[in-house]
Structures are given as structure tokens and as C-alpha cells.
Amino acid sequence: MSEFPEKLLSGYRNFMSGRYSDERERYRALADTGQKPHTLLVACCDSRAAPETIFDCGPGELFVVRNVANMVPRYEPDSQFHGTSAAVEYAVQVLEIRNIVVMGHGRCGGIQAALDASMKPLSEGDFIGKWMGLVRPAATQIQSNDLMTQSERQTALERVSIRNSIANLQTFPFVRNLTEKGELDIHGAWFDISTGELWVMNEKGDFTRPDISVPAIEAEQSPA
Amino acid sequence: MSEFPEKLLSGYRNFMSGRYSDERERYRALADTGQKPHTLLVACCDSRAAPETIFDCGPGELFVVRNVANMVPRYEPDSQFHGTSAAVEYAVQVLEIRNIVVMGHGRCGGIQAALDASMKPLSEGDFIGKWMGLVRPAATQIQSNDLMTQSERQTALERVSIRNSIANLQTFPFVRNLTEKGELDIHGAWFDISTGELWVMNEKGDFTRPDISVPAIEAEQSPA
Amino acid sequence: MSEFPEKLLSGYRNFMSGRYSDERERYRALADTGQKPHTLLVACCDSRAAPETIFDCGPGELFVVRNVANMVPRYEPDSQFHGTSAAVEYAVQVLEIRNIVVMGHGRCGGIQAALDASMKPLSEGDFIGKWMGLVRPAATQIQSNDLMTQSERQTALERVSIRNSIANLQTFPFVRNLTEKGELDIHGAWFDISTGELWVMNEKGDFTRPDISVPAIEAEQSPA
Amino acid sequence: MSEFPEKLLSGYRNFMSGRYSDERERYRALADTGQKPHTLLVACCDSRAAPETIFDCGPGELFVVRNVANMVPRYEPDSQFHGTSAAVEYAVQVLEIRNIVVMGHGRCGGIQAALDASMKPLSEGDFIGKWMGLVRPAATQIQSNDLMTQSERQTALERVSIRNSIANLQTFPFVRNLTEKGELDIHGAWFDISTGELWVMNEKGDFTRPDISVPAIEAEQSPA
Known part of the structure; x- marks a missing residue:
């Protein structure tokens, strides 16, 4: 060692x-x-999108689940190990967290894999292939749009996947129960690694930039 | 909304x-x-143990999986969704990460739940119950030791669980293959939320404090 | 009168x-x-997206065609009146303009009409219906994506339409000839009316924000 | 690119x-x-005659169609693409605009082309030639007047063309209907690029300078 x-x-x-x-x-x-964190954050493993960094949070603030492509599966009360569902259950039932944020981000490798129908399994286990199967139908539909660029399709699926996870969260009886009573809020967010922009989901499911004033950034003039 | x-x-x-x-x-x-992160970090969702904070890491450094009690299951090439296995697969096979750190921490709620045989399911799905089933045999054995205090039993299981996850990592063929060739290192670490102490696992599986010079902090230090 | x-x-x-x-x-x-304008700007009639305002241009700088949804049809050397094609011809052949920018914008009423398959003709002539027929196939394909929100579909078509116009520009022999010789550049841009953001098209057809430093804007904190 | x-x-x-x-x-x-613009402005593409600049209008005020020589064709409910007619239809039927201004200007390249019977097609498509065909009969008649100077003939056709477009607007049933009911006003204007003078059309079709007080400008004024 x-x-x-x-x-x-x-x-x-x-x-x-x-x-x-x-x-x-x-x-x-x-x-x-x-701990008494105010928010459950479902984020991606990506090294460029650490929630504590992006939201400048200190110890005790965020209960954070991170998996590839920040996904929440549907409620499936079977005998399997459900790591993400376990975290959601613990956050809501034990910690009594009343805010859940599903945060996706640009250039997500998991989403990219989901869109690549020709990708071979990464190992015999094909864990990524199966995991990204959670958004396979959406990936197939979006990939079939040949008018959008690959990058546009990727952004589209990143956002569809966030809405999908939010819909899946609502399949958990204890989550639905609390949201219906107005005691639990669920939010979506999308972070652009390149520009640092944060986009938040509105009630229609659209992502828009929150209206915050950020000081000017000094930078040389180099159009993207 | x-x-x-x-x-x-x-x-x-x-x-x-x-x-x-x-x-x-x-x-x-x-x-x-x-991204080209140097380390895959398997950490807990706990709001007090964010890896980027503890290791003062910037964007691009750590690929981070966070689940309750920072666990890695055994290699199971079945048809199920394995979020953590998918992250390990992606980190090693796509990102070619060559360091894996499993970091546990003190006062872990998941470990506490595993030790509490009388705990009722947190929801009909009993996701935490099933998820912590990954360390159930160890939990049962440790809990039966009535010579240790509850706090000692908890710390013991936190560390046993880290060694367990490291052993499970070795059941992944692509992980074992690389570690045998000396191309992938796996480490264990345990963070004491109260004192800020970091303990790292040595070749025998023991946790010891690394020999680093940290500016003196005015206060007694009491390892758990 | x-x-x-x-x-x-x-x-x-x-x-x-x-x-x-x-x-x-x-x-x-x-x-x-x-006049010796440096750029031919194909823009929309929309009252919120005046090119001279957005690019802060003075007299003599921009030769501007404005039609509903800033479209350029394909080269069709028939006997019809082609207002936009005439403007392109005049700009390139007489004024020897060497930059063409097709600028779309958010919340475009023409694009909205194109996506609304149930929309009735606005008059017996159904001029908007026929005019937006220029992007009908794209509109049909995009509208069939039921995973994206209506707003996302609209933005997608706004950008597809810009790329479509740029492709159509290349069907004009005198345009293609000059672009092949590197003597004429064609650009795409998309303006977000709400935020004032300008997005420019890159070589892949993607729209990204140019890297310019804009002074901070003082505004109250009101998340969208 | x-x-x-x-x-x-x-x-x-x-x-x-x-x-x-x-x-x-x-x-x-x-x-x-x-948007709820108060005026539909039909203007020329010319870089020296931007309507928002000349009328000092802000966002949301003017719905602007710009084509070569600010022309409106007659109502032709055929199967062709009619960009300008589409814009008129959208402005009146959807935006419910109740003011239309057709603004021409001096030294218009399109009008100059219409007067030049010897001009060769600018491209195989001859788009300008066909487009300016909209005022060909008037151009032919005016050009035959050998008592006027070339500059006088040009100004004459610029103004005839404005009246022609206004007459064509009245061939649209939904326009005629509203103007007859007094719910839609149509105006003509002509802008002198050199002196900055604006001339507006009166009920007889004559162009006169509106009675506005403009701070004295030190220079002779010489209407074209």
C-alpha cells in the first residue's frame, strides 16, 4: 500500500x-x-461541480448525494440496495430536510454516455450502461433530433434528466405527502462549468438565470 | 413551486x-x-464532511461519490441499477483515476442506524435498512460486544465499514487488475467532525494520524 | 388622414x-x-430586438434586413418577388459587404407560430403560415419532442432556424463562391430579450456566450 | 469560421x-x-436610415420590416413566400398595431437601380431586378422625364414609391377594413440622410416638413 x-x-x-x-x-x-442541514442536494460526481463550492456552503448546511449524472430513481420498494433512495429517505425522514435541489451541469459525462448509443460497456458489469438506463427513453428521443447540435442535445437531456429526477422524487410516498402539504420544496438547478452560470428551474420546468447581481469580472476580450 | x-x-x-x-x-x-481528477473519493452524504472542504480541493481535483455511510457494494454484474458501482466504473475506466479514497467520519448517522437493531423502517421502502444491510453482519457482531461503549462500537463499525468497502472494491475485476499491477492505489480515511482530525489507514488496516505539521490549535485534542 | x-x-x-x-x-x-456598411444583418421585426440598439451601431454601419423570424430562404431564381434575397444580393454584390450576421432572439412570435400546429390563418392570405413554412419540417420535428418544455422547444427552433438560414445563404452561388474563397464570413447570433444576453454561434453551430466583460448591474435580488 | x-x-x-x-x-x-409596439415601420435596409435611431425609439416601440427600398407589395393570396406581407399580417392581426409608417429616404440604392434601365442583373437570380419590378412602371415613366435632373428623378421615385406602398397596403382586406373604420392610420415619411430632415406625407400625398421646433443647427439647409 x-x-x-x-x-x-x-x-x-x-x-x-x-x-x-x-x-x-x-x-x-x-x-x-x-447535523441539521437545510438542503438535500442531489449532485453529480463530476470534479468540476462540487455543491459546497458552487453554493459557498459551510459545514452543516448541505446533505449531499452524488452519483453519476445526479439522478434519482423511481420509488421501488423491492429488496435491492438503493443508495440514492436511502439518502433521500434519511434526509427527509430523519433529518427532516425541507428543501431538495437536484443539480445537473453542463458537459456531464454520464449524460454524454446516455446519448451515445454506440458506446460499448466500460466493463463486464456495464454499470454505467445500466445506470444511465434510467434516462434511456429520453436519450433515445432526444438523440433522434438531427436538427439540434450534439451539444444542444446534451444540454437538453441534462435538463430533461433533472425534471425526470424531480418527477421520480414525487413517486416516494413520504416526499409526495410533504410536498402536497407544502412542507417540502423541490428545486432543479443546472450549472454551466465553463461560464460559472447557474440556471434554476421555474414552475414550468424551464431553466432561467436567477436575477442576482454579480460584480464585473475582469477578463480579456476573447469571443467564445 | x-x-x-x-x-x-x-x-x-x-x-x-x-x-x-x-x-x-x-x-x-x-x-x-x-476533467482529469487525480482521486475518486467515496464519501458520506453528511453535511459536516464535504471532501472538497476537508482536503481544500479546487475544481477538477476530486471525482466524488457520496452515499449514506460512504459504502461501496461488492461487484454484482446483474441487471440492477448500481449507482456507486457505476461511478467507480466511470472513474477508473473513463477518467483513468489512479487513486481511490474511501473516507468515513465520526458520528455517522448511517452507521448508527446499522447498529440499532430495534430501528423501525424509515418508510415503507425501508431503503436505509436495506442499504445498511451491506454492513449488517459486521454491525451485528460489533453490537454484541458489550464491553465497548456505544460510542466505541460506532467508531469501530465506521472503520470496519471502510475496510469492508475497500475489500469490495477489490472484487471489481478492473480494479483488482490495476491494483495488482500497481497502477491503482486504494486508501482509507476517517474524519473526526468534532476535532477536525484526519486519520488515514495504513497497510495493516489501522487508522493513524498522518504526520503533518498543523499550526497549533489552542485546545485539548481527544481522539474518539 | x-x-x-x-x-x-x-x-x-x-x-x-x-x-x-x-x-x-x-x-x-x-x-x-x-454607404459602406461592414455587416449585413438579417434580423427579426420584433420591437425588442433592434440591431442598431443591441450592437450600439451608428449610421453607415449595418445594412439591415428585417422580416418575421429573421429568415433567409433558399436560392430560388424564379420569377417571384424575393425581398430578402434581393437584400442579400444587393449587400454582397453592390455594397461588397463581407460579414453577414443572422440574428434570432428569444420569445420570437414567428417561431411560436411555426410551433403551433393548431394555429389558424391570421387572414385569408395566411401569409405568416406560408412564410413560417420555411421552417415547418424543423418545427414539426422539434414540437414532437414531448420531453422538452414549450419554452425549450421554442429556443431550440429559434436556433435551428438561424442555422437553417445560414445554410440557405450558402445556396446563393455568389455567397458560396465568396465564403469558399474566405472573403465572406457568415455568423449566427441569438439575443435573449429578457436578460440582454447575446449568444454567438461557433463553428459547430452551437450558441455560446462571447467572453466579454460587462460592468456589474445593480439590481435587487429577485430569482426568476 | x-x-x-x-x-x-x-x-x-x-x-x-x-x-x-x-x-x-x-x-x-x-x-x-x-411586445405591444405602437407602430409598424416599413423601412429600407439602408445603413444610414435606421428607424429606431431617427425616431429615438426604445425597446418595444417599433415593429420594423426592412427590405430594399421599403416596399409593400400588393395583397397576393397565392402559395408563395411573402415576407413583407407576413410581417404586415402579424403586426395588424396579432399585435393589433394601429399605426403604419412607410419611410423612404434619399439616395436609396434600390430606387437608383430601378431607374437604371441599363443595369445588368446583379446575379443569375436577378433578385434586385425582380424586386424593384414592383415600381418598374413608375420608374419607366419618371425616367422618361428629361426635364428633371437625375437627382430630382430619384427623389420623385422615392416618394412615388412610398405612395405606391401605401396604396398596396390598402389592398389587404384586413388593412382596408380597419382604415375604413378609422382604427388604423397609415403614414408616409421620407428622410434626408444628408441634412437629417424628415418629411411627412400629408392627406394630398405631398411631403412636407412637420412643424417641430428643433434647436438651431448652424448650417444652411437645402432640401433635395
Whole structure:
């Protein structure tokens, strides 16, 4: 067994002398009283879309599930292991979280795989192939649109998939029950890795940019 | 549908004017060239244990799976949806990640649930019950040890579970193949939310504190 | 006959005391030497998307064709009146313009009409129905995608229509000849009326936001 | 594909930091509630005669058709594509615009082409030749008047053409119907690029200068 990655140890050292040092009491209190996060965030594993970074959240704020392509399957009370469903159940039933955000992002590798009908299994297990099967019908329909560019089809499926996960969340009886009573809100969001833009879903399912003022960014003039 | 949570929008504003503004070119480059993270991090959903925070990592560094109790199931090439296995497959086969870290943490709610034999299902689906079934035999054995305190039993299972996930990772043929060739390293880590201490697993499976110099923090330190 | 609209006369008065007064010499020179615009802009009639406003252009800069949904038909050397083709011919052959920009925009009424298969003719002539027939096949294909929201379908067709017009421009022999020689550039752009965002088409046909620095906008916090 | 013209991006930057910044709420409201322009303006493509500039109009005010020589063809309910008729139909039937202004201007290249009987087709399609055929009989008659100078003949045809388009507008049943009921007004205007003078058509069809007080401009004024 090799040494623990120096890069991570070095980052940990920064954490201890920086953030932890500043928020020591907060960590201690969170350990003593337990977590009480305000939001369950379903996000992608992608290294460029960490929710705590994008929403500048500190310890104790976000309960975060991350899987490939930020998906929530339908409610399936069978005998299988359902990691994501377990997290949703724990967040809503134990932590009593009252906000759920499903956040997708641009250039998602999982969505790209779902759109690539010719992709071969990545291993004998074909786990990605099966996992992305959750959006296969949508992928097939969208890929058949030959008027849109590949990039446009990808963005379209990224957003369809968010709506799909939100619809799937509503198949969980305890989620539906709370949303119907107005005690649980579910939101969609989409993050553009390249520009840093955040798009949030409105009541029609459309993604629009929230109206926030962001300071000017100094940058050289280089049209994309 | 209610408004998108103001807390998150406010955090996003901080991100845009702070981190994103500083790392604009990096985000853009990561979008253009694709991600190339150095580590796959299997972590818990817990709001107090965000990997990017603990390891002070920026965009593009960590490919992160987060599920309840940071578990990896055994290789099961069946027809089911395996979210965590899909993420492992994608990380190793597509992103060619060569470091995997399974990070557990203290006061883990999932581990606590696994140890509580009297716990009732949290919903009809009993997703947490089934998901924590992945460490049930270990939980049963540890819980039967009436010489340890409940807190000691919990820490013990948290660490047993990390070793269990690491053993399960080795059941994936593509993982075992690479580790045998010395091309993939797998590590364990455990984070103490209260004190901020990081413990890393050594070749014997023991967790010890890495030898790093962290600026002195005025306070006693009491490992769990 | 009623009086000439006072609103327009009042605006003209502003023009004379403002812009014209400042640019008197320029107008005079443009009258004497003739126009030499750098760009042919094909835009929509929409009152919210005036090219001179969006590109802050002064007299003599843009030769502007405006029709419903900013369309260019294919090259059809028949005996009919082709207003848009005539403008393209004049711009390229007489004015020797070497940049063509087809600019669409969000919430385009013509595109909306094209997507609405149930829309009745607006008059016996059904001019809009026939005119939007230029993108009917694309509209039919896009409207059949029931996974996208109506708003997403509209944006998709707005962009497909721009690419369609650009492809149609290439059917004009004198256009194709010049573009093949690298002496004429054709661009696509899409303007978001609500946010003021400009998106420009890249070589793949995708629309991306140009990387320009715009000063911060002061606005109250009201998520869309 | 070359870069999007820097000149336009630079102008767009000015727009965003200037006009858009000032009128942000107005753009947003116009996007939300839809456009409700007060006037349909039929203008020429000429780069020196932008209607929004001459009438100092902001977003949402003018629905603008621009073709070579600001012409409206007669009502022809055939199977052809009629871009200008489509715009008129949309403006009157959907937007319920109740003012139409046909604005011509001096030194119009299209009118000049119509007067030049010896002009060869500009391309195999001869689109300008056919398009200007809309005023061919008038052009032939005027050109035969050898007592007027070429410049006088041009101004004469520019004005005849405006009256011709206004007469053609009256051949549209839905236009005639509304004008007869006094619910739709049609106006003519002619803009002198060189001097900035605006001339408006009176009930006899004559063009006269409206009685507006414009701050004195130091220079002789010489109507064409």
C-alpha cells in the first residue's frame, strides 16, 4: 500500500490552518448537537461541480448525494440496495430536510454516455450502461433530433434528466405527502462549468438565470 | 413551486464574486479539455464532511461519490441499477483515476442506524435498512460486544465499514487488475467532525494520524 | 388622414438635437460618398430586438434586413418577388459587404407560430403560415419532442432556424463562391430579450456566450 | 469560421453597460408580458436610415420590416413566400398595431437601380431586378422625364414609391377594413440622410416638413 496522497494531506493541512481553525466552534457544535442541514442536494460526481463550492456552503448546511449524472430513481420498494433512495429517505425522514435541489451541469459525462448509443460497456458489469438506463427513453428521443447540435442535445437531456429526477422524487410516498402539504420544496438547478452560470428551474420546468447581481469580472476580450 | 432558496443564491453570489472570479480560467479550461481528477473519493452524504472542504480541493481535483455511510457494494454484474458501482466504473475506466479514497467520519448517522437493531423502517421502502444491510453482519457482531461503549462500537463499525468497502472494491475485476499491477492505489480515511482530525489507514488496516505539521490549535485534542 | 404620430415626431426632435447634431458631419459624408456598411444583418421585426440598439451601431454601419423570424430562404431564381434575397444580393454584390450576421432572439412570435400546429390563418392570405413554412419540417420535428418544455422547444427552433438560414445563404452561388474563397464570413447570433444576453454561434453551430466583460448591474435580488 | 466581428461585440458591450443597464426592467417586462409596439415601420435596409435611431425609439416601440427600398407589395393570396406581407399580417392581426409608417429616404440604392434601365442583373437570380419590378412602371415613366435632373428623378421615385406602398397596403382586406373604420392610420415619411430632415406625407400625398421646433443647427439647409 502506497502512502496516502500527499496532495490530499497538503490540502488537509490548509483546511486545518484555515477553515477549520476559523470554524472550530461550529464543527464542535455540529458534532455535539448533530447535523441539521437545510438542503438535500442531489449532485453529480463530476470534479468540476462540487455543491459546497458552487453554493459557498459551510459545514452543516448541505446533505449531499452524488452519483453519476445526479439522478434519482423511481420509488421501488423491492429488496435491492438503493443508495440514492436511502439518502433521500434519511434526509427527509430523519433529518427532516425541507428543501431538495437536484443539480445537473453542463458537459456531464454520464449524460454524454446516455446519448451515445454506440458506446460499448466500460466493463463486464456495464454499470454505467445500466445506470444511465434510467434516462434511456429520453436519450433515445432526444438523440433522434438531427436538427439540434450534439451539444444542444446534451444540454437538453441534462435538463430533461433533472425534471425526470424531480418527477421520480414525487413517486416516494413520504416526499409526495410533504410536498402536497407544502412542507417540502423541490428545486432543479443546472450549472454551466465553463461560464460559472447557474440556471434554476421555474414552475414550468424551464431553466432561467436567477436575477442576482454579480460584480464585473475582469477578463480579456476573447469571443467564445 | 416556491422560490429557489435564497441561502443558496446568496452563496452562489459569493462563489461568483470570489472563487469563480479567481479561477475563471481554470473553470473554462476544465470545460474545454474535460476533467482529469487525480482521486475518486467515496464519501458520506453528511453535511459536516464535504471532501472538497476537508482536503481544500479546487475544481477538477476530486471525482466524488457520496452515499449514506460512504459504502461501496461488492461487484454484482446483474441487471440492477448500481449507482456507486457505476461511478467507480466511470472513474477508473473513463477518467483513468489512479487513486481511490474511501473516507468515513465520526458520528455517522448511517452507521448508527446499522447498529440499532430495534430501528423501525424509515418508510415503507425501508431503503436505509436495506442499504445498511451491506454492513449488517459486521454491525451485528460489533453490537454484541458489550464491553465497548456505544460510542466505541460506532467508531469501530465506521472503520470496519471502510475496510469492508475497500475489500469490495477489490472484487471489481478492473480494479483488482490495476491494483495488482500497481497502477491503482486504494486508501482509507476517517474524519473526526468534532476535532477536525484526519486519520488515514495504513497497510495493516489501522487508522493513524498522518504526520503533518498543523499550526497549533489552542485546545485539548481527544481522539474518539 | 390623421396627423403623423406625435410620439415619432417627438422622438425625431430628440434625434435632431441629440444624435444628428453630434454626428452631422458623418451623416453628410455618408450621403456624399455613399454607404459602406461592414455587416449585413438579417434580423427579426420584433420591437425588442433592434440591431442598431443591441450592437450600439451608428449610421453607415449595418445594412439591415428585417422580416418575421429573421429568415433567409433558399436560392430560388424564379420569377417571384424575393425581398430578402434581393437584400442579400444587393449587400454582397453592390455594397461588397463581407460579414453577414443572422440574428434570432428569444420569445420570437414567428417561431411560436411555426410551433403551433393548431394555429389558424391570421387572414385569408395566411401569409405568416406560408412564410413560417420555411421552417415547418424543423418545427414539426422539434414540437414532437414531448420531453422538452414549450419554452425549450421554442429556443431550440429559434436556433435551428438561424442555422437553417445560414445554410440557405450558402445556396446563393455568389455567397458560396465568396465564403469558399474566405472573403465572406457568415455568423449566427441569438439575443435573449429578457436578460440582454447575446449568444454567438461557433463553428459547430452551437450558441455560446462571447467572453466579454460587462460592468456589474445593480439590481435587487429577485430569482426568476 | 472566423471570430464574431469584434466591432459588433464591442458595440454589444456598450449596449450592456449603457442602454441595457438603464432599461433592464423594461427589457425584462417586455419579455414577460410580450411586445405591444405602437407602430409598424416599413423601412429600407439602408445603413444610414435606421428607424429606431431617427425616431429615438426604445425597446418595444417599433415593429420594423426592412427590405430594399421599403416596399409593400400588393395583397397576393397565392402559395408563395411573402415576407413583407407576413410581417404586415402579424403586426395588424396579432399585435393589433394601429399605426403604419412607410419611410423612404434619399439616395436609396434600390430606387437608383430601378431607374437604371441599363443595369445588368446583379446575379443569375436577378433578385434586385425582380424586386424593384414592383415600381418598374413608375420608374419607366419618371425616367422618361428629361426635364428633371437625375437627382430630382430619384427623389420623385422615392416618394412615388412610398405612395405606391401605401396604396398596396390598402389592398389587404384586413388593412382596408380597419382604415375604413378609422382604427388604423397609415403614414408616409421620407428622410434626408444628408441634412437629417424628415418629411411627412400629408392627406394630398405631398411631403412636407412637420412643424417641430428643433434647436438651431448652424448650417444652411437645402432640401433635395
